[in-house]
Amino acid sequence: MAGIGCLADSILSVFSDGKSPYGDGRLPDTGWIxxxxDGLSGDQxxxxxxxLMAExxxxxxxxxxxxxxxxxQFSFETWAAIVQRRMHWGVGADGEWRREFLSILAPVPSPERESWTQDVVEALEADTGALHDDTDSYRLGDLDPEARDTTETDEDAYKHLAKAAEANAKREQSKKPSLVDRFIRDPSARAAVIHRSGGNCESPQCAGRPKERTSAGEPILQVDHVQDLAKGGAG
Structure with a gap:
């Protein structure tokens, strides 16, 4: 069956294959997924x-x-609640940029809400059910220089991203953040750091990370916080 669908009992199941092109992962320091x-190529x-995920x-x-x-083999890992859904830029199986849905799944011990932790309950209460569209706050050209307006310089692109990141940070400060808000990385801020660094590690103690590559041959670029989120650092 597809990666998202209902089994015989009509309860929604999602499947994550460690070898699939989707690249599902975990939010740092949370264990949330x-x-x-759904959809390998083209805008989702x-x-x-x-x-079904939206429902x-x-x-x-x-x-x-x-x-x-x-x-x-596939095995059942956990029940999970969808605490937020986002849309961001990603690369499809055809190697082309496209808009992708990203659902944040919080593992829960059972389908009974009374068994869920306070962090999960708070995230659900904070969630409006809306789709957060990150493709509005940063542009495809912010990620791929080949898609950028040819009249825009690297400095212009960085200023645009930094301004968007500052605006997003002010919006977040105006509300009580849930656990998912604290650990979702602002895509504008991440793109700004990638621009500033030129795709290279900025740590003077780095022992070779700029040379490391994924299985697809892409550089491993992890944007870290000066102050860890888990220790109260800013997003």
Missing amino acids: AYLG RITNGNE YQSAGRPLRYWHKPLQK
């Missing part, structure tokens, strides 16, 4: 599995999360 939407749409988010219903580690 960043799960990409609110259809099929993505529509479950709106209703606050838990789903089943299944995982298949490399060279192993």
Whole structure:
């Protein structure tokens, strides 16, 4: 079956394959799951599995999360609640940029809400059920120089991203942040740092990270905080 769908009992299940092109991951310091939407190439749409994810988010219903580690079989890992859904820029299986859905799944011990931790409950209460569109706050050209307006310099691009990051930070300070808000990295801030660094590690103690590559041959670029989020640092 597809990566998102209902089994015989009609409860939504999502499947994460360690070898798949989706690249699902975990939010740092939380264990919460960043799960990409349905659709390998082209902009993802609110259809099929993505529509079911939107319905479950709106209703606050838990789903089943299944995982298949490399060279192993799928197995049920946990129940999970969708605490936020976002849209961001990503690269599809065809190598082209596209808009992707990203659902933040908080693992819960059971489908019974009474068993969920306070962090999960607070995140659900803070969630409006809306889709956060990160593609509005940063542009494709901010990620890919080849897609940038040829009249815009690197300095112009950096100033634009820094301004967007500052505006996003002020908006976040105006409300009580949930756990997911504290650990989702502002894409504008991340893109600004990548621009500033030229894709190279800025730590003088770095022992070779600029040379490291993913299995796809892409550089490993992790934007870290000067003050860790887990220790109260700013997002």
